[in-house]
Amino acid sequence: MPVEEFVAGWISGALGLVLGHPFDTVKLLGFFKGMSFPIASIALVNSVLFGVYSNALLALTATSHRQRRAQPPSYTHVFIAGCTGGFLQAYCLAPFDLIKVRLQNQTEPRAQPGSPPPRYRGPVHCAASIFQAEGPRGLFRGAWALTLRDTPTLGIYFVTYEWLCRKSTPDGQKPSSATVLVAGGFAGIASWVTATPLDVIKARMQMAGLKQRAYRGLLDCMVSSARQEGLGVFFRGLTINSARAFPVNAVTFLSYEHLLHSWG
Numbered sequence: 240m241p242v243e244e245f246v247a248g249w250i251s252g253a254l255g256l257v258l259g260h261p262f263d264t265v266k267l268l269g270f271f272k273g274m275s276f277p278i279a280s281i282a283l284v285n286s287v288l289f290g291v292y293s294n295a296l297l298a299l300t301a302t303s304h305r306q307r308r309a310q311p312p313s314y315t316h317v318f319i320a321g322c323t324g325g326f327l328q329a330y331c332l333a334p335f336d337l338i339k340v341r342l343q344n345q346t347e348p349r350a351q352p353g354s355p356p357p358r359y360r361g362p363v364h365c366a367a368s369i370f371q372a373e374g375p376r377g378l379f380r381g382a383w384a385l386t387l388r389d390t391p392t393l394g395i396y397f398v399t400y401e402w403l404c405r406k407s408t409p410d411g412q413k414p415s416s417a418t419v420l421v422a423g424g425f426a427g428i429a430s431w432v433t434a435t436p437l438d439v440i441k442a443r444m445q446m447a448g449l450k451q452r453a454y455r456g457l458l459d460c461m462v463s464s465a466r467q468e469g470l471g472v473f474f475r476g477l478t479i480n481s482a483r484a485f486p487v488n489a490v491t492f493l494s495y496e497h498l499l500h501s502w503g
């Protein structure tokens with residue numbers, strides 16, 4: 240199994256994340272609060288995404304990433320490979336994403352002398368507390384919603400990227416850096432726009448254990464959120480998600496393509 244794609248995915252995910260983190264944390268006090276934990280986890284998750292995507296395409300079309308510009312795969316194959324990558328990365332992402340959501344929602348002002356300490360002291364303490372209270376399954380709270388969010392939308396991600404690259408590049412040629420940046424940026428936006436409704440539900444389910452707000456399941460969470468807050472609830476965060484998605488994914492794709500190219 241070719242491994243360059245995993246390594247390139249690892250590095251490019253980390254680079255994209257550095258750009259995106261301030262957007263992720265914009266509602267909070269410190270822009271770069273808790274940067275090292277997402278760097279390590281997103282690098283791993285992005286490596287699974289790009290590695291599985293590329294190897295799934297290899298299995299479907301018998302072409303390696305070197306041959307793919309000359310023999311472009313069909314959009315159906317790109318979509319299936321993207322969904323496969325999305326499905327598998329969701330399981331790797333689930334525990335990290337849960338911890339991220341729990342820590343980012345911990346927005347109480349800094350402890351005054353004498354006030355109770357924050358519930359979670361950091362990512363490791365957060366993971367250990369969830370594990371102790373709920374066992375290993377607790378770390379996968381919201382994983383089902385995350386999988387539903389990511390499987391089709393990462394198919395859309397790679398199809399958008401490929402489509403925009405092919406539209407602006409002569410047949411058989413390598414897309415220019417500017418094309419890769421723009422196509423990667425719009426791929427991120429297309430993916431996040433379609434992922435936002437389930438992103439809202441996912442975060443609610445991940446927070447459910449803490450807020451004494453239990454949902455009977457994904458559907459119950461959707462229905463009760465829509466009933467209480469109207470359909471607009473499914474678009475919460477759409478603007479910030481899209482604003483974040485462009486630079487993050489432009490840099491992710493540009494570094495991914497450059498790394499693979501420079502390794503021959």
Ligand SMILES: C[N+](C)(C)CCCC[C@H](N)C(=O)O
Nearest residue numbers: 389392393430431434484487
């Ligand atoms: C599927 N979903 C839209 C959730 C993510 C797609 C893009 C992945 C990228 N690491 C990023 O964080 O933007």
